Amino acid sequence: MRYMTKQRSRIPWRQVLFLFLLPLFCVGPSEQIRYSIPEEMAKDSVVGNLAEDLGLHVRDLLTRNLRVSAEKQYFTVNTENGNILVNDRIDRELLCPQTTVCVLPLEIVAENPLNVFHISVVIEDINDNPPHFNQNSIVLQVNELAIPGTRFGLESAIDADVGPYSLQSYQLSxxxxxxLMVMDKVEEKNAPELVLEKPLDREKQNSHVLVLTAADGGDPVLTGTTQIQIKVTDANDNPPVFSEDMYKVSLRENLPPGTSVLKVTATDQDEGINAEITYSFKSLGDDIGNKFMLDHQNGEIKSKGPIDFESRSSYTMSMEAKDGGGMTTECKIILEILDENDNIPEVVFTSVSSSIPEDAELGRVIALFKTHDKDSEENGEVTCLIKEEAPFRIVPSSNNYYKLVTDGILDREQTSEYNVTITATDRGKPPLSSSTTITLHISDVNDNPPVFQQAAYIVHVAENNPPGASIAQVSARDPDLGPNGHIFYSIIASDLEPRALSSYVSVGAHSGVVFAQRAFDHEQLRSFQLTLQARDQGSPALSANVSLRVMVGDRNDNAPRVLYPALEPDGSALFDMVPRTAEPGYLVTKVVAVDADSGHNAWLSYHVQQASDPGLFSLGLRTGEVRMARVLGDRDATRQRLLIAVRDGGQPPLSATATLHLIFADSLQEALPELGDHPEPSNPQVELQFYLVVALALISMLFLLAVILAITLHLRHSSIRDSWGCFQFGICSKTRPGVSLNYNEGTLPYSYNLCVASNSQKTFNFLTMMPEMVPPQDLYNEASLIQAPPNTDWRFSQAQRPGTSGSQNGDETGTWPNNQFDTEMLQAMILASASEAADGSSTLGGGAGTMGLSARYGPQFTLQHVPDYRQNVYIPGSNATLTNAAGKRDGKTPAGGNGNKKKSGKKEKK
Structure with a gap:
C-alpha cells in the first residue's frame, strides 16, 4: 500500500497565473510539501514526483544536481524523472518510538543556482508488530477474604505499533x-485488571490459572498471551498507599552512575507481614531498565547508565508497592531530563566549488554548508566565523544554512590556494566549538603580460659570423599558468629594410634565441636595432616589447689599400724626381694608404721591404713619409727603387705593397735618360749623355709636330685662337697646372704623367709642357690642385694631434685614436683627402680649415671639430705638403726648385 498527501494553502483561481510565475522569482516553493508513506516500503519505491511539486523542469535536474541532504539516506532523487524514491528500509518504530505522528524532515539541495527545499515525509504505521507481555506468566496472590468487586492490576501488553494497529483489547479465559476490566491509566494505555466476581474459598481451591490475551486492531488481528496464576492467601484487607499518586522530578543529563534520582514512600495499615512493603517497577522497558535502578526495600531510584537528553528528554514509569499480604498499589513517576551543553556543533559542507577563478566577482558563492548541534535552546544556537584572514566571508542563509562568498580580490600569482577554517561556536555556558578546514584552489586567468628580464638588450657580434649562429637570447617571464604563461617571441620592427630583415636575423618562437641568417660585414653595417615582442597564448593575448641593439664588431678582414703611389690603368707607374742637392730630412714623397677596417685593425705601419740603397732613405713608421737619410753621393745611383710594405694592426696582420721609383735630377731633361729600363751602366757619364741626346731629339720632334698641328687648326678654326694654350695628342700625356709658379719649395708645381712604352725598342712618346706654354686663364678653368700657402687657422698644436698624423718630422711614436668615431672619421678623411690629391679633382683652398672637404661633408664639417689628419695626405707634384709649416717639413728650404715627380720609363717590374 502506497500513498502520499500534500498540504497546501488555498489559492484563489485569480492567482493561477501568479502561481505559475512564482518559481521564477523565489528561491523555493512558499508552501510546505508533505508526503505520506507507509513504513517498510521496498527499495526504489516511488514516494512522489519531487520535480513537479517543486516546479522544476525535468531536463534541469541533472545539471542542477538535485539531491537529498540527510545524515542517513532513506530517500534519493531520480534525476531522470524527478521522482523521490525509497533508498533504505524504514522502520517507524526505530525512528519514532511510541509517537503517534512520525514526521521525517528532508532537505533537498539544488545547484546552479544553489537552492534548498524543505519537505516532510510522514511515516505511517503498518501492523508489523503483535502485542506481547514482558512476562510469560503472572502470579497473583488473592486473599480469600477479598470481597467481590476487588480489582487486581495486571501487566499491560506492549505493542510497538500505533493508531489502529496498536493494542486494542484484552480477553480473559x-x-x-x-x-476482566480495562481502565485508562498510564499514558493513555489500556491497563487490564482482574475483578473478583465471586468470593474465593482457599479450602476448596487454593489456586486458579487464567489466560490473558491481548489483541490489536489490524487485519488480520495479531495477539499475544500471558498466563495468570492466582494463589489464594490468607486475609489482608488493607493495601499499601503511596504518599503521592504522581511523582515528577527534573534531572540534568550526564548524571554520574549511582546518583539518587527519587525516593518514593508507601504505607500499609496492616500489621505484621501484611504491612511489609516492597517496591517494584511495572511495565518497565529496556530503555528505562538500563538507565535507572530501584532499591526494592526503601523505594529509592538511582541512575544506572548515562542519561542523554538528545536520546530522550523524559521518562514515564509506574511503581508498584506490595505489602506482605499481596495487596498492591501503584503510582506514576515522570522524570524530565534537563539539557546540558555537552554536544559540539558540527559544520557539514553540502557543496564546495572545485576551483575559483582569480577574477571572481565580489559576493560569488564558493561553498554551502550547514551547522548542527544536538543541544536545545541556547546550547544549540550556533554562530560561524572564519578563523584566519582570507578574502571570504560567511553569509547566513536559512535553517542553519550558510554561504561562503568572496569578499576580496583574488590573485593566483600571490596565493594559489586558501585553507579556510570555519569555526562553529554555540551559546552554551561554557560555549563549545568545532572547526572544519577546506582547501579552495584559485584557477588562473590571463591577467599578467610577459615581462622581459632586461629593459633593453645590447649585443656585440663580430663580423664574418657563420650564418645560422645564435647571437643573442631574450627572455621574458609570465607568472600565469598553462597557455596564459606560454610565451612566443617574434620580431615586429627594425631599422633595416622590411624586405631585408628576414635575410639578416630571425628569432626562435619558443626559445627567444636570435639567429644571424647571414654573415655580417662591419664595413657595410655597423649596427642595427630590432624590436622583439613576447606574446602569451591567453585569450585575449597579452604582449610586451623590448629593444635589441646589435653592434657588428670589426675583424681584420680588409687589407690596406695604397692610394698613392697608384698605377695607371695601363699598368705604368709614376716616378718622383729628387733634387741632387737634397739634404738629410728632405721630404721625398709620402705613401698614402687606407684600411676599411676600424680600430687597431686599421692602424697602419710602413716598412721598407726592398731598397736599392737601404741607407739613403728613411721611412716614417706611422706617417709613410720617405725622407732623405743622407746626402746623395757621387757613387750613388741616380735611379732608386723602394718597395714599401703597408701593414695593419690586426691579428694576424694584413699588408699591401707600393713601389717607389725615385730619380735624382735637377730638371726634366736631366731625368729623361733615367726613364729607360736597362741594366745598370758601367759608365754613368756615358749613359747620361745618351739619354740627353734621345731627349733632345724627341723634344724637337714633338715641338715640330705641335707647331704643324697648331697652324693646321688655326687655318680651320680661326675663331678659336684661345685653344692654342693646350694640346692633347690622344696619347697618355697629362698636365696638371698649378696656380703658383714658385719653384723654391723643392718640388715641381705639377706632376708629369708620362706613358712609357713597354716594347723592347725603348721608344718614348710624351709631351713636355712648360709653364710658359699654358695661358693663365686656363689655369683656373680646370679642376686643379691649388698651391696656396698653408693656412694657420687649421693648424693644431703638438698636443692636439693624434699620433699618426700629428707627429712632426716623422714622429714614430704616435698612437691610434681609441674612440671608434675618431677612428672612422680619420679613415674617412684620409680616403677623401687622398682621393682628391690623387685625381686632382679638388683643391686645398676649399675654405679655411676645411681641407677642401666642404663640398663633400657640408660647411659644418671643419677642422675645428676634428683632429688634424691632413699630414697623412701627400699631394704628388705639389709644394703644399700638409705639415705645421712649409719651412719645418724638411728642416730647411732646399736649394733649387726642382723636385718634380716623373713617371718611370717602363712598367714596374714585380
Missing part, C-alpha cells in the same frame, strides 16, 4: 471467579 472463562472462569467463574474473575472477570
Amino acid at each position: 472463562s472462569n467463574e471467579h474473575f472477570s
Whole structure:
C-alpha cells in the first residue's frame, strides 16, 4: 500500500497565473510539501514526483544536481524523472518510538543556482508488530477474604505499533471467579485488571490459572498471551498507599552512575507481614531498565547508565508497592531530563566549488554548508566565523544554512590556494566549538603580460659570423599558468629594410634565441636595432616589447689599400724626381694608404721591404713619409727603387705593397735618360749623355709636330685662337697646372704623367709642357690642385694631434685614436683627402680649415671639430705638403726648385 498527501494553502483561481510565475522569482516553493508513506516500503519505491511539486523542469535536474541532504539516506532523487524514491528500509518504530505522528524532515539541495527545499515525509504505521507481555506468566496472590468487586492490576501488553494497529483489547479465559476490566491509566494505555466476581474459598481451591490475551486492531488481528496464576492467601484487607499518586522530578543529563534520582514512600495499615512493603517497577522497558535502578526495600531510584537528553528528554514509569499480604498499589513517576551543553556543533559542507577563478566577482558563492548541534535552546544556537584572514566571508542563509562568498580580490600569482577554517561556536555556558578546514584552489586567468628580464638588450657580434649562429637570447617571464604563461617571441620592427630583415636575423618562437641568417660585414653595417615582442597564448593575448641593439664588431678582414703611389690603368707607374742637392730630412714623397677596417685593425705601419740603397732613405713608421737619410753621393745611383710594405694592426696582420721609383735630377731633361729600363751602366757619364741626346731629339720632334698641328687648326678654326694654350695628342700625356709658379719649395708645381712604352725598342712618346706654354686663364678653368700657402687657422698644436698624423718630422711614436668615431672619421678623411690629391679633382683652398672637404661633408664639417689628419695626405707634384709649416717639413728650404715627380720609363717590374 502506497500513498502520499500534500498540504497546501488555498489559492484563489485569480492567482493561477501568479502561481505559475512564482518559481521564477523565489528561491523555493512558499508552501510546505508533505508526503505520506507507509513504513517498510521496498527499495526504489516511488514516494512522489519531487520535480513537479517543486516546479522544476525535468531536463534541469541533472545539471542542477538535485539531491537529498540527510545524515542517513532513506530517500534519493531520480534525476531522470524527478521522482523521490525509497533508498533504505524504514522502520517507524526505530525512528519514532511510541509517537503517534512520525514526521521525517528532508532537505533537498539544488545547484546552479544553489537552492534548498524543505519537505516532510510522514511515516505511517503498518501492523508489523503483535502485542506481547514482558512476562510469560503472572502470579497473583488473592486473599480469600477479598470481597467481590476487588480489582487486581495486571501487566499491560506492549505493542510497538500505533493508531489502529496498536493494542486494542484484552480477553480473559472463562472462569467463574474473575472477570476482566480495562481502565485508562498510564499514558493513555489500556491497563487490564482482574475483578473478583465471586468470593474465593482457599479450602476448596487454593489456586486458579487464567489466560490473558491481548489483541490489536489490524487485519488480520495479531495477539499475544500471558498466563495468570492466582494463589489464594490468607486475609489482608488493607493495601499499601503511596504518599503521592504522581511523582515528577527534573534531572540534568550526564548524571554520574549511582546518583539518587527519587525516593518514593508507601504505607500499609496492616500489621505484621501484611504491612511489609516492597517496591517494584511495572511495565518497565529496556530503555528505562538500563538507565535507572530501584532499591526494592526503601523505594529509592538511582541512575544506572548515562542519561542523554538528545536520546530522550523524559521518562514515564509506574511503581508498584506490595505489602506482605499481596495487596498492591501503584503510582506514576515522570522524570524530565534537563539539557546540558555537552554536544559540539558540527559544520557539514553540502557543496564546495572545485576551483575559483582569480577574477571572481565580489559576493560569488564558493561553498554551502550547514551547522548542527544536538543541544536545545541556547546550547544549540550556533554562530560561524572564519578563523584566519582570507578574502571570504560567511553569509547566513536559512535553517542553519550558510554561504561562503568572496569578499576580496583574488590573485593566483600571490596565493594559489586558501585553507579556510570555519569555526562553529554555540551559546552554551561554557560555549563549545568545532572547526572544519577546506582547501579552495584559485584557477588562473590571463591577467599578467610577459615581462622581459632586461629593459633593453645590447649585443656585440663580430663580423664574418657563420650564418645560422645564435647571437643573442631574450627572455621574458609570465607568472600565469598553462597557455596564459606560454610565451612566443617574434620580431615586429627594425631599422633595416622590411624586405631585408628576414635575410639578416630571425628569432626562435619558443626559445627567444636570435639567429644571424647571414654573415655580417662591419664595413657595410655597423649596427642595427630590432624590436622583439613576447606574446602569451591567453585569450585575449597579452604582449610586451623590448629593444635589441646589435653592434657588428670589426675583424681584420680588409687589407690596406695604397692610394698613392697608384698605377695607371695601363699598368705604368709614376716616378718622383729628387733634387741632387737634397739634404738629410728632405721630404721625398709620402705613401698614402687606407684600411676599411676600424680600430687597431686599421692602424697602419710602413716598412721598407726592398731598397736599392737601404741607407739613403728613411721611412716614417706611422706617417709613410720617405725622407732623405743622407746626402746623395757621387757613387750613388741616380735611379732608386723602394718597395714599401703597408701593414695593419690586426691579428694576424694584413699588408699591401707600393713601389717607389725615385730619380735624382735637377730638371726634366736631366731625368729623361733615367726613364729607360736597362741594366745598370758601367759608365754613368756615358749613359747620361745618351739619354740627353734621345731627349733632345724627341723634344724637337714633338715641338715640330705641335707647331704643324697648331697652324693646321688655326687655318680651320680661326675663331678659336684661345685653344692654342693646350694640346692633347690622344696619347697618355697629362698636365696638371698649378696656380703658383714658385719653384723654391723643392718640388715641381705639377706632376708629369708620362706613358712609357713597354716594347723592347725603348721608344718614348710624351709631351713636355712648360709653364710658359699654358695661358693663365686656363689655369683656373680646370679642376686643379691649388698651391696656396698653408693656412694657420687649421693648424693644431703638438698636443692636439693624434699620433699618426700629428707627429712632426716623422714622429714614430704616435698612437691610434681609441674612440671608434675618431677612428672612422680619420679613415674617412684620409680616403677623401687622398682621393682628391690623387685625381686632382679638388683643391686645398676649399675654405679655411676645411681641407677642401666642404663640398663633400657640408660647411659644418671643419677642422675645428676634428683632429688634424691632413699630414697623412701627400699631394704628388705639389709644394703644399700638409705639415705645421712649409719651412719645418724638411728642416730647411732646399736649394733649387726642382723636385718634380716623373713617371718611370717602363712598367714596374714585380
